[in-house]
Amino acid sequence: MQSDLLPPQPDQWFHSFAFPDGERVNGIKPLESLQEEADLIFPAPLAGKSVLDIGAWDGFFSFQAERRGAASVLSTDHFCWSGEGWGNKQGFDHAHARFGSKVRSLDLDVADHRVEELGQFDMVLLLGVLYHVTDPYRTLEAAAAMSRDHLVIETVTSLRHEPVPAMRLFTELELDRDSTNYWAPNILALREMCRRFGFTRFQVVPEALDNQGWRKWAMHFRKKDRYRRAIFHAWR
Known part of the structure; x- marks a missing residue:
């Protein structure tokens, strides 16, 4: 039975968890898929590092950063916690309590x-x-302004064969029948924007945005082959 001291669980979770007490x-x-993705998002040790997770939702990657040794982690969200999304903060709060985070x-x-309010x-x-x-x-x-050194972007991409920085605007409900899906940049656009924001070194996972070698977590939009998800790293 769930303790009265723990926050209630939401009716629907986005992230999956395995808690220390055996609850799943x-x-x-x-x-x-989340664990595989975390290994790609956190390629190096986090000991002594500060981490900001923007759009944390249920907080899987925030808690992963803490588990992987980050000295401090700040999770932020609004759309999924108290905004127009169907989610709320109950999942994050429940996981926070279960992990003793x-x-x-x-x-x-x-x-x-x-x-000026949160620091970098x-x-x-x-x-x-x-x-x-x-x-x-x-x-x-x-x-980018919040990052002292390392920015990680996970996003839907498109126009991967265009030779110039470009971004595609979706028609309403075109992508996953979700009216909040608006834009898909190509990697050249991500690189150019991050370069303008002061980053000098970049890595994209997977390395080649073609039709080969995509992990299961990256295949959510498999039926629309022209859309691909990618993890984009930028360092100053």
Whole structure:
């Protein structure tokens, strides 16, 4: 029986979890896929690092950063915690309690992050956010400003064969029948934006955005072959 001291669980989870006491949560995104993705998002030790997770939702990657040795982690969200999304913060709070976590959290919209208020972080995560905003350039600029060194973007991409930086605007309900899916940049666009925001070194996973070698976690939009998900790393 769930303790009265723990927050209630949401009716629907996005992230999946295996908690230390044996409780398991099977969300929309499978645990195996999340763990594989975490290995690609965190390629190096986090000991002593500060991490900001923008758009954390149920917080899987925030808690992963803490588990992997980050000195401090701040999780932020608004759309999924108290905004227009179907989610809420109950999943995050439940996981936070189950893990006995010290991760901090703020209900904060992606555009409202301010260095003068929060300071900078060694690593900033912008995972599954960029394609949900109407102004991806300004969103990425705001996230980049919070990063002292390392920015990680996970997003839907498109136009991967275009030889110039480009971004595709979806028609309503075109992508996953979700009206909040707006934009899909190509890797050249991500690289150019991050270069403008002061980053000098880049890595994309998978390395070649073609029709080969995609992991299961990256195949959510398999039926629409022209859309691919990618993890994009940028360092100053």
